[in-house]
Amino acid sequence: MYIDYNHDGDFIDAGEQVAQGNGSGAINRNFVVPLTAINGKARMRVVMHFSSYLAQTCGNFTEGEAEDYSVKITGATPALDAVASETDVKAMLNSIMVSLNPVKGSSANVVLQAGKPGSVNIKIADLSGRILRSETINSMIAGKNNYSLRNINLLPGTYMIMAQQGNAVIARTQFIVDK
Helix, strand or coil, rough: CCCCCCCCCCCCCCEEEECCCCCCCCCCCCCCCCCEEECCCEEEEEEECCCCCCCCCCCCCCEEEEEEEEECCCCCCCHHHHCCCCHHHHHHHCCEECCCCCCCCEEEEEEEEEEEEEEEEEEECCCCCCEEEEEEEEECCCCCEEEEECCCCCEEEEEEEEEEEEEEEEEEEEEEEEE
């Protein structure tokens, strides 16, 4: 399975192959959308082939097929050509950072740049996408916000932190826990 994260019309860029597998039944795979992906509708291609794995995204092959789908990417790099108003520009100011990174100990500071005020849900997930922690911050202002995560208690490894306002992921990044 491939996703054209940078909207350049191909699937050959690093990280655009998001999953592979074989079997006769349903195949489930988890993947993380890179922060460099461009927001908006992206093309996803699923290539299937009988009894073998194909490392090509297009061309002629027998006993198989390739199908294209659309996926909507949010919370990544804004598509600058889609900016239409001052409201859209402010929405592009969303970012999140964990400091110090790597995290040593059981607490960390989160710096969230929010494009608009309101309630924000912070989620921490492992790289398989499993949510390990979720907490709501009700007092976010438009602009820079500092928030302290306490009692993190995560095993050493790499994790994803996401900020969500309403139903939209407004920012995400990875951080490392190194105890």
